[in-house]
Amino acid sequence: MRILLAEDELSFQRLLEEKLSTWGYDVVVAVDGIAALQILQSEDSPRIAILDWMMPGMDGVEVCRKIREKVNEPYTYLILLTSQQRDEDLVIGMEAGADDYITKPFKHNELRLRLRAGRRIIELQNELLAAREIFRTKASHDSLTGLWNHEEILLILAQELSRAKREEKSVCVIMADIDFFKIINDKHGHLAGDVVLRATAGKMHFLMRSYDFIGRYGGEEFLVILPDCCLESAAAFAERLRLSVSNDCIDTPEGMIPVTISFGVAAYCKDRMKDAYSLVKAADEALYRAKVNGRNRVEVAPDDGMMA
Ligand SMILES: [Mg+2]
Numbered sequence: 001m002r003i004l005l006a007e008d009e010l011s012f013q014r015l016l017e018e019k020l021s022t023w024g025y026d027v028v029v030a031v032d033g034i035a036a037l038q039i040l041q042s043e044d045s046p047r048i049a050i051l052d053w054m055m056p057g058m059d060g061v062e063v064c065r066k067i068r069e070k071v072n073e074p075y076t077y078l079i080l081l082t083s084q085q086r087d088e089d090l091v092i093g094m095e096a097g098a099d100d101y102i103t104k105p106f107k108h109n110e111l112r113l114r115l116r117a118g119r120r121i122i123e124l125q126n127e128l129l130a131a132r133e134i135f136r137t138k139a140s141h142d143s144l145t146g147l148w149n150h151e152e153i154l155l156i157l158a159q160e161l162s163r164a165k166r167e168e169k170s171v172c173v174i175m176a177d178i179d180f181f182k183i184i185n186d187k188h189g190h191l192a193g194d195v196v197l198r199a200t201a202g203k204m205h206f207l208m209r210s211y212d213f214i215g216r217y218g219g220e221e222f223l224v225i226l227p228d229c230c231l232e233s234a235a236a237f238a239e240r241l242r243l244s245v246s247n248d249c250i251d252t253p254e255g256m257i258p259v260t261i262s263f264g265v266a267a268y269c270k271d272r273m274k275d276a277y278s279l280v281k282a283a284d285e286a287l288y289r290a291k292v293n294g295r296n297r298v299e300v301a302p303d304d305g306m307m308a
Helices: 010-022 033-041 060-069 087-095 108-140 150-167 181-188 190-207 231-246 276-292
Strands: 002-006 026-030 048-052 077-082 100-103 171-178 213-216 221-227 250-252 255-257 261-267 298-300
Touching: 002 010, 002 033, 010 026, 010 108, 026 033, 033 048, 033 060, 048 060, 048 108, 060 077, 060 087, 077 087, 077 108, 087 100, 100 108, 150 171, 150 213, 150 221, 150 276, 171 181, 171 190, 171 231, 171 276, 181 190, 181 255, 190 213, 190 221, 190 231, 190 250, 221 231, 231 261, 231 298, 261 276, 276 298
Parallel strands: 002 026, 002 048, 048 077, 077 100, 261 298
Antiparallel strands: 171 221, 171 261, 213 221, 250 255
């Protein structure tokens, strides 16, 4: 683990650096408070620091205070090195945001144990952050396909619509629905059906631009959001999605299954289809026409001013 050692007294600094290295730490050294702060505020900074209280430029207490002023995530564990004997000084140090302190002179083993406690805190926080990340992913993603889930894709659509209004740009949505999915499930079983869903999602996701969004809207339905895209381009894109899904059969444990998919495309416009509801509804109606007109095709919602 990397550790910052901020200590202006050279002989003491060398001695500590050597000890820390022996204990397996990768030591970064600073000789004053300003350098220490810069290192701790840099990207990928050490997560644990030993800060001498008395240093030129900026003292250790001030470094603690500056670090704690900002949201510090992941957390940096700060240990103050002090020669101060007065209890009230220590209170100042701890209130400035130090996690622990150690008074010079000290036994090396004591420092070693304090560092071990600090590492434990850092490791616990790492686990907590990882757990939070997993929870966030689960809350916003569909577990089968890995795409955004129903709630999240609608939130994204609302955000993209307000952005489009603000910046006077376009947004298109595509509603996609796998053809005869119930028959696939009935004939090949639900496990094969799951493979079909995952593979279809994967094929479409692969074609997205980095700023497009695709979510699993319902059972075999997908909602695609294309920011800053006109209706013609969106229809052409839907056609590419259609081909990528239908060109090759999907390899499942029940054999190769041919899959086709239908699409309805609609564009945001500020008079009609101005909110998420009317936009999704328009795409849905276009999708319905794609189904009625034979499936495995793209239908586009009537553009501005014309009714279906
Ligand atoms: Mg000093």
